[in-house]
Amino acid sequence: MQSWQNIIQRRFHSRLVLIVCGVVCATSSYAAAQGPGGGGGGGGAAAPAFNDPKFRDRVWEAGGPRLSGLHTGKLVKAVVIKGNETVSQHKILSHMQTRVDRNYDERQLQSDIHALYGTELFRTITPKFIDYKDGVVVELLVVENPTVTEVVFHGNTRLDESMLSKHCGIKVGDPANPFSVDMARQRLVDLYLEKGLNQVAIEVREGNRKDDRRVFFDIYEGPVERVWDIKLIGNSVFSTSLLKTKIRSKDARGGATPYMGNVANWEKFDNDKTILVAYYRSLGYFQAKVDYFYDYYDDGNFLDLTFVISEGQQYKVRNVTIVGNHYEPFTTEVLMAALETKAGDAFNLGRMSRDQRKLRNDYYGREGFVFVDIVPEPRFLDEPGMLDLVFKINEGDRYRAGEINVHIEGDSSHTAHNVVLNMMGIREGQFIDLKELEDSERRLKASQIFESNPAMGEPPRIEVRPPDAQDLEEF
Structure with a gap:
């Protein structure tokens, strides 16, 4: 039994x-018949109240009293902000849930102060309480951090100020932080590089010192660099025309499109190098290497991009094996007959992936093995240019x-x-x-x-x- x-x-x-x-x-006719669509999905669960004991020490060290539950449950008659000069009271209160006509809650005030510190607008925040018969007045004495009073872009002619402001990420009223300014400068450099302005130089004239309130970027844009011609050397197995279809960088097509889609982008060049390596290795050229260099024309506006390729040897499959198959109908002979990859074939990543999917969907997936795990594993051998391909199957349960x-x-x-x-x-x-x-x-x-x-x-x-x-x- x-x-x-x-x-x-x-x-x-x-x-x-x-x-x-x-x-x-x-927008569908069915939805129209059913009435207007509702808003999907609510927000995530609210964050827990901030009650780290270290926070109490922070308030104490800032010169304020230790928070306690003494006033908890009393009605809040008023929330008074003192010491603010550039940050409005409305902005401060917008970060708080401690409000007039609500019962005072110590943990909620801790969370409010924590949220205000998180804005980086304040150096210290000291709470104070005034008791009345019918409630309590909560006072916050704040000491502000310096804030940005102006953001200036000087020297830009190719990119307008609205685009620079959007990518800069610093605006008037933000905390004046030299580190944030340096990060903003790097974002601007990245923007210019993306646009093909690879000779850009941006200097922070103001904003990188502790007492600076104004942020001033001095910009030398340089010319827009474009690719005139893309060349490949070292490739013998695959033609240059084929490989150029794999990469994202484009050239001027012999002068037919000198100003269309051929901006010189270094990040794109690096990605193209990775794409070419991946393409070779997907077809069994596991030792393939790719690098690139470029040559400028005299005017500095155009360059020739050259990819240097070392193809190496193409690997072949010596043996194909399947392990881990225990479901009785799926014998090794049955599964092996379904594979495209055969012993003696050149390795092909696409073919291997199709075999993996066929075993999963057309065999195990049809029989209720929902969580079957099939992992193809190329195993390199001591013999140069040869590998064994093993399909490792973890069948799981049938559902x-x-x-x-x-x-x-x-x-x-x-x-x-x-x-x-x-x-x-x-x-x-x-x-x-x-x-x-x-x-x-x-x-x-x-x-x-x-x-x-x-x-x-x-x-x-x-x-x-x-x-x-x-x-x-x-x-």
């Missing part, structure tokens, strides 16, 4: 809960579909839930088919019932979860 533990374990591993989530698309829950953010109805269920190719009690799950999710996204634009709301998705632990307790 099987033990109750075995029965419970088998029940837990045989059923999964399918959660279908989506946001109603306000049937349990309860199918539909969760719709925004306006929904019983009809909407039925529409979702009709698009699902899986029913309760069936073994879960991974390919059918993907097809069902694709149908939901293409239905125009739900929002599929990530900027407008979370696209429809299907989640597979184990049953709640509470189900086992009830069982």
Whole structure:
């Protein structure tokens, strides 16, 4: 007779809960029939009150009294701010939840003061209390940190001030912080480099000293540099024309497009180098190396970009093996016959990935192995240019579909839930088919019932979860 533990374990591993989530698309005809879409999803849980004991010490060291629960529960008659010169009382109170006609709470005031320190606008904040018969007045004596009074950009002609201000990240009223100014200068340099102004030089004339209130950037922009020609040397296996289609940098196409999409961007050059290396290695050239250099024309506005390639030897697959398959119908012979990769083939990352997906979706995924883990592992050998390819399979448990829950953010109805269920190719009690799950999710996204634009709301998705632990307790 099987033990109750075995029965419970088998029940837990045989059923999964399918959660279908989506946001109603306000522009679809279906949503129009249902009424205006609701706002999806509430905010996260509120942060816990700040009650670190060190905070009390900070208030004490700043010259204020230690906070205690002496006034807790009394009505707040007024919140008075003293000592502020450049920061308005309204701005200070906007960071506080301790307010008039609310009961005073010590932990809430601690949290408020912590939030005010977090703005970096204040050097010290000292609380004080005045007791009355009908309540308490809370006073905060603040000592401000210096703030920025003006941000000046000098010498810019190619990029306008609004763009520089946006990327700078410093505005009037912000804390005057030399470190923040230096970071702002670097953001401006990055912006100019992105625009092909690689000779840019930006100097901080004011704002990098402790007592500075004005931030002054002196900018030498230089010319916009563009790529005239892209060359590749050292490539013999793949043509230059093919490799140029893989990279993002563009040239002037022999003068046909001298000012179209060919801005010289160093970050893009580095990414192109990485792309070329990845392309070679995906096809078995694991020793491939790529670097680049550039030559300026006399006017300094154009340059030739040259990628230097060392291809190395292409690796071939000596043996293909599969390990970890225990499910009786999926013998090694059956799975091996399904693979594209064969012994003696040149290594091909795309082919290996297709084999991995085929084993997952067309075999294990069709039989309820929802969490099967299949890892292809190239193993390099002492023999030059040869490797063994091993597909390591961790089958996991086999699952049937349990309860199918539909969760719709925004306006929904019983009809909407039925529409979702009709698009699902899986029913309760069936073994879960991974390919059918993907097809069902694709149908939901293409239905125009739900929002599929990530900027407008979370696209429809299907989640597979184990049953709640509470189900086992009830069982």
